[in-house]
Amino acid sequence: MNSQAAVSVKRIADSTVRRLSAYLRFLEDFEGRGLMTISSEELAKRGGTTSAQVRKDLSFFGSFGKRGLGYSVPELAGRLREILGLGREWKIVIVGAGKIGAALAQYRGFRQRGFSILAAYDNNPEKIGRKLEDIPVRDIDQLERDIEREKPDIAVLTVPAEEAQSVVNRVVSVGVKAILNFAPTQLHAPADVTVKTVNMAMELEGLSFALTNRE
Amino acid sequence: MNSQAAVSVKRIADSTVRRLSAYLRFLEDFEGRGLMTISSEELAKRGGTTSAQVRKDLSFFGSFGKRGLGYSVPELAGRLREILGLGREWKIVIVGAGKIGAALAQYRGFRQRGFSILAAYDNNPEKIGRKLEDIPVRDIDQLERDIEREKPDIAVLTVPAEEAQSVVNRVVSVGVKAILNFAPTQLHAPADVTVKTVNMAMELEGLSFALTNRE
Numbered sequence A, B: 001m002n003s004q005a006a007v008s009v010k011r012i013a014d015s016t017v018r019r020l021s022a023y024l025r026f027l028e029d030f031e032g033r034g035l036m037t038i039s040s041e042e043l044a045k046r047g048g049t050t051s052a053q054v055r056k057d058l059s060f061f062g063s064f065g066k067r068g069l070g071y072s073v074p075e076l077a078g079r080l081r082e083i084l085g086l087g088r089e090w091k092i093v094i095v096g097a098g099k100i101g102a103a104l105a106q107y108r109g110f111r112q113r114g115f116s117i118l119a120a121y122d123n124n125p126e127k128i129g130r131k132l133e134d135i136p137v138r139d140i141d142q143l144e145r146d147i148e149r150e151k152p153d154i155a156v157l158t159v160p161a162e163e164a165q166s167v168v169n170r171v172v173s174v175g176v177k178a179i180l181n182f183a184p185t186q187l188h189a190p191a192d193v194t195v196k197t198v199n200m201a202m203e204l205e206g207l208s209f210a211l212t213n214r215e
Helices: A001-011 A014-032 A038-049 A052-059 A073-083 A097-103 A108-112 A140-150 A162-174 A198-212 B001-012 B014-032 B041-049 B049-057 B073-083 B099-105 B108-112 B140-150 B161-173 B200-212
Strands: A088-097 A114-122 A135-139 A156-157 A178-181 A195-198 B090-095 B114-120 B134-138 B154-157 B178-181 B194-197
Touching: A001 B073, A014 A038, A014 A052, A014 B014, A014 B200, A038 A052, A052 A140, A052 A198, A088 A097, A088 A140, A088 A162, A097 A114, A097 B099, A108 A114, A114 A140, A114 B200, A135 A140, A135 B049, A140 A162, A140 B194, A156 A162, A156 B200, A162 A178, A178 B200, A198 B090, A198 B108, A198 B114, B001 B099, B014 B041, B014 B049, B014 B073, B041 B049, B049 B154, B090 B099, B090 B140, B090 B161, B099 B114, B108 B114, B108 B178, B114 B140, B134 B140, B140 B161, B154 B161, B161 B178
Parallel strands: A088 A114, A088 A156, A114 A135, A156 A178, A178 A195, B090 B114, B090 B154, B114 B134, B154 B178, B178 B194
Antiparallel strands: none
């Protein structure tokens, strides 16, 4: 099952991956409450989707559950952690030690999930040498050198929009393959680099859309 | 065309709304560069999707563009702003004046889009009475009273996970219909209230998934 999964995942939509993350959260909540099995209907209800969607999402990765018995909570949770790549530590650098960088540095949910922040980088001499929580703020001039040595997996960009593309180019040049971008701009990267943009204004637009189009 | 749109939008998926937000950003970029028309292919290329998807997304809201001529950039941009509810001011309150609240308060993208932050709320006496950028931090005890008077459209929750549901209950009790939640927890709200959760760990999981499943 595991080896088959890798064949098809390139075609898995972003929205599917988001739902898998959500299912894992529900399963962990069920685990915490000592529940051993769960139906696709229950997962669907928690996730605001349909049981057909749940079964379809999970079917991408092999066969889970027994007809009429539902899914084993620990087994499905374990498998989802594996699919999502959460069985190991991922090393992260934050580029930009401003307010968003500081908010991320203190975010407890990262370490719980195996995401470990190595350092933050900034070009402001007043910030360099200080700490964000317990994370050192380093001079951005040493970004490439540090990445080559420490090999972080993910770069989180919290720099101003006009600086973001140049930072992408710099981290990609030394082998970073995954970028989480908070700058409100469209970024370009080679096809083998995954870039995810978190756009706060876009999240609010989802709400203004909903408010505008309710009857 | 406008009046027809309202009929169908309840069925529009979240992912479609996100793409509409993205198209609007590309169109505004084109507008800034003085371009007057754009093809669905060009929009698709910028958005990392297909031209069939672009046409389908836009078709929900009436007919745009002329076969072979593409879309009028100002017309489509204007129509997308209207669809997304961006033609007016939306009033926001932030509940939780911690680091994420502070990061949001300084986020310039909001005001540009018509999102105006009225106030932030906290229960920490050291924060109450101060400002986050130019936004007053008020005592959370006056949350309901202020909401009844000032009628914000959107509540942004940046409180700890264990406090989030109680804040939802409080803002919903005084008429708030849209919530942007940054607390890493599942929230329950009445069906006529739209809740969007921004989960930072989930964004990183999208990247760990991509890193794990690349060949």
